[in-house]
Amino acid sequence: MSDIYRASTTAPVNIAVIKYWGKRDPKLNLPTNSSLSVTLSQNDLRTHTTASCSASYPAEDSLLLNGKPQDVSGARTQACFRQLRALRKDVEANDSNAPRLADLPLKIVSENNFPTAAGLASSAAGFAALVRAIANLYELPADPTELSRIARQGSGSACRSLFGGYVGWEQGSAADGSDSKAFEVAPASHWPNMRAVILVVSAAKKDVSSTSGMQTTVATSSLFASRASETVPRRMKEMQEAVENKDFETFAKVTMMDSNSFHATCLDTYPPIFYLNDVSRAAIKMVEHINAAAGNIIAAYTFDAGPNAVIYYLEENEKQVAGVFKTLLADKDGWSGERGAKVQGNYEAAEKANTEAEVAVGLLKDGVSRVILTGVGEGPRRTEESLINEKGEPVSVLY
Amino acid sequence: MSDIYRASTTAPVNIAVIKYWGKRDPKLNLPTNSSLSVTLSQNDLRTHTTASCSASYPAEDSLLLNGKPQDVSGARTQACFRQLRALRKDVEANDSNAPRLADLPLKIVSENNFPTAAGLASSAAGFAALVRAIANLYELPADPTELSRIARQGSGSACRSLFGGYVGWEQGSAADGSDSKAFEVAPASHWPNMRAVILVVSAAKKDVSSTSGMQTTVATSSLFASRASETVPRRMKEMQEAVENKDFETFAKVTMMDSNSFHATCLDTYPPIFYLNDVSRAAIKMVEHINAAAGNIIAAYTFDAGPNAVIYYLEENEKQVAGVFKTLLADKDGWSGERGAKVQGNYEAAEKANTEAEVAVGLLKDGVSRVILTGVGEGPRRTEESLINEKGEPVSVLY
Numbered sequence: 001m002s003d004i005y006r007a008s009t010t011a012p013v014n015i016a017v018i019k020y021w022g023k024r025d026p027k028l029n030l031p032t033n034s035s036l037s038v039t040l041s042q043n044d045l046r047t048h049t050t051a052s053c054s055a056s057y058p059a060e061d062s063l064l065l066n067g068k069p070q071d072v073s074g075a076r077t078q079a080c081f082r083q084l085r086a087l088r089k090d091v092e093a094n095d096s097n098a099p100r101l102a103d104l105p106l107k108i109v110s111e112n113n114f115p116t117a118a119g120l121a122s123s124a125a126g127f128a129a130l131v132r133a134i135a136n137l138y139e140l141p142a143d144p145t146e147l148s149r150i151a152r153q154g155s156g157s158a159c160r161s162l163f164g165g166y167v168g169w170e171q172g173s174a175a176d177g178s179d180s181k182a183f184e185v186a187p188a189s190h191w192p193n194m195r196a197v198i199l200v201v202s203a204a205k206k207d208v209s210s211t212s213g214m215q216t217t218v219a220t221s222s223l224f225a226s227r228a229s230e231t232v233p234r235r236m237k238e239m240q241e242a243v244e245n246k247d248f249e250t251f252a253k254v255t256m257m258d259s260n261s262f263h264a265t266c267l268d269t270y271p272p273i274f275y276l277n278d279v280s281r282a283a284i285k286m287v288e289h290i291n292a293a294a295g296n297i298i299a300a301y302t303f304d305a306g307p308n309a310v311i312y313y314l315e316e317n318e319k320q321v322a323g324v325f326k327t328l329l330a331d332k333d334g335w336s337g338e339r340g341a342k343v344q345g346n347y348e349a350a351e352k353a354n355t356e357a358e359v360a361v362g363l364l365k366d367g368v369s370r371v372i373l374t375g376v377g378e379g380p381r382r383t384e385e386s387l388i389n390e391k392g393e394p395v396s397v398l399y
Numbered sequence: 400m401s402d403i404y405r406a407s408t409t410a411p412v413n414i415a416v417i418k419y420w421g422k423r424d425p426k427l428n429l430p431t432n433s434s435l436s437v438t439l440s441q442n443d444l445r446t447h448t449t450a451s452c453s454a455s456y457p458a459e460d461s462l463l464l465n466g467k468p469q470d471v472s473g474a475r476t477q478a479c480f481r482q483l484r485a486l487r488k489d490v491e492a493n494d495s496n497a498p499r500l501a502d503l504p505l506k507i508v509s510e511n512n513f514p515t516a517a518g519l520a521s522s523a524a525g526f527a528a529l530v531r532a533i534a535n536l537y538e539l540p541a542d543p544t545e546l547s548r549i550a551r552q553g554s555g556s557a558c559r560s561l562f563g564g565y566v567g568w569e570q571g572s573a574a575d576g577s578d579s580k581a582f583e584v585a586p587a588s589h590w591p592n593m594r595a596v597i598l599v600v601s602a603a604k605k606d607v608s609s610t611s612g613m614q615t616t617v618a619t620s621s622l623f624a625s626r627a628s629e630t631v632p633r634r635m636k637e638m639q640e641a642v643e644n645k646d647f648e649t650f651a652k653v654t655m656m657d658s659n660s661f662h663a664t665c666l667d668t669y670p671p672i673f674y675l676n677d678v679s680r681a682a683i684k685m686v687e688h689i690n691a692a693a694g695n696i697i698a699a700y701t702f703d704a705g706p707n708a709v710i711y712y713l714e715e716n717e718k719q720v721a722g723v724f725k726t727l728l729a730d731k732d733g734w735s736g737e738r739g740a741k742v743q744g745n746y747e748a749a750e751k752a753n754t755e756a757e758v759a760v761g762l763l764k765d766g767v768s769r770v771i772l773t774g775v776g777e778g779p780r781r782t783e784e785s786l787i788n789e790k791g792e793p794v795s796v797l798y
Contacts, residue, residue, distance in 0.1 A: 082638065106652040220656075221663075222625070222626070222629065222630040222656075222660065223622040223625055223626060223635075223660065223663055223664070223667075225625070225631070226621070226622055226624070226625040227621070227622060229620040230621065231622070234621075254668070256669070256670075257619075257621075257667075257669050260666050260667055260668075260669070260671045261621060261667050263666055264620075264622055264664065264666040264667035265622070265663065267659050267662055267663040267666060268622075268656075268659050268660050268663035269654075269659075270652070270655070270656050270659070271687055272659045272683065275681050277677055277680070278676055278677045281673050281676070284671065288670055
């Protein structure tokens, strides 16, 4: 029987505080502006991926995600496979003892530990895990920066999930994308007390959604150009300084302004693209209420291409931020986990919100389906827990 | 007993298709960009105002609106009074037979024929009527252009209500505002078949509103500058050409894009300003649905600083636009008037919308409180119907 080679990793979700929106090269996933994100803890949200290859496998590469076969024939997945195989060929060319893996069929098995229905951008963690797992399998000498260039071609924001902590994605200017890669702004240990509460908005509340398309924004929004050329470059600097100085107030203000700027260019698209709904607006209102009650900025909202609110705060303000939501949204899923259980309810602040932000509280009670508690975390982690057994068969650690 | 001098006018509402947002001089109401509007028919929406003066009146100027005394001590109202009195003094200086009215106390009575609760910007019609009524009272030789400069200082968009049809407001560049005035792009008779259906959104659905402030946008939106300096100047030209050529498709596209651009800069304000809610988004979706069903652009949405949708269309497409709303929103107030009764229901299109835009239809049924049918109309009209009787007492024609 042929050898079965296997390697596994987990990879994190990241949520941008300076948003990626708009491609200058759609094929290579080259962005029109740089971006910056916080990598979230894999204890809370992660993709777990095992990459495997064997001469005994069917000739076609395959990918199983959450037990369901995925199409791997798309240009994006193929670009990742092709480039990782090329790097493996370099290894094999330089080491005559290295087993010949590059030409063997790949079998990949992947599991997300978070509900797909949550509408969290899972493609970033997914492509980061896929690239990292194959790099492990191939024992590539590639560093996270080099792998980020490959993962970027699978899903733009995936490049940022190759690093932990606070991560930038330099837009670059080379036509071949060689300088469009992720970099570490600061490790998680630099500012470890960053936390996030995610308000997942019920699917039923999502609708009147538009078919998206960041390229439509680039083509039709008259405001987009100044965002890409002026606003984001300025904010990238401000945000990197805020992270370096652990200046939450600036971090928060730039985060909120950049989320608003991104959604403004979506609204300025023709036809307009809407991701924020009345529940999202209620979350913004609540963050404004929490900050007003605190007398300074202790919470920051940001929204990706969907209605879910991600609210960043520092651990020391947990009771004033997550605590208010815990009391107001006590009946929602998500408070029973380890992090959720630790959050202290805040009856006094919730009472004040009930009075002063009554409409917003009502919309959130009605429209939020679950909460997720998390915080800043590390980059991809190698694991011995394999999703493919010694016989080359998929196994599950979750289901 | 002293003579009682009286003169009356009605003045129209206007709804901009290129929006005014942002002042370069808040005191003089000088805008950061030009704008363009459609004057709506006074048969449907109007302010009726009688201006009167007499030595027998109490010394203080007064204004009664819909039966309620208003404060006239504000700088904006005072600026209008002062400049109109100055023009009257010129008349008196040149004509020794002219009665000395400029120094007499003013008594002004005003009535809107539309519900204040509708959230229609009534200040434009209000200040236009106030200025026009006093100009009539004073028998000023001033033309609408000159009066528009005065009305602008009461409420910016009021300057456009001095004209009928399609009206521009030139931003101007003079520091004293002398060149910031309204002008006629085309009279109503040039393109008389322009119609509008206004979907008034229930007050209860409005909330999570922010305190507004266009000056906050100017100060904090990084996208605003390019709107004012590049986007609007280009669109002003496109829109004037569209009106001249009676090119509804361009008129509609620019109208929708400019509404979206305006609301995008509101969202890009810090803290963000939201006027569109889920019901507004449903109205946008329905217009997109109607245009898709027609195979070309026959309807255009626009939103002022509130959630109400104003939907422009041409009379020949009434059944395909207003007709769909009449069938879907049959139980709402507003269809029983002369214009509403004439609209043919459109069961086939409504059925299609029920299937293909179900969520949007549900939101509209739930969130629209009334509809208003109207169309392009004339400028202020002098009327002999006085809201002040021969004894100088207020009377009502509506209540």
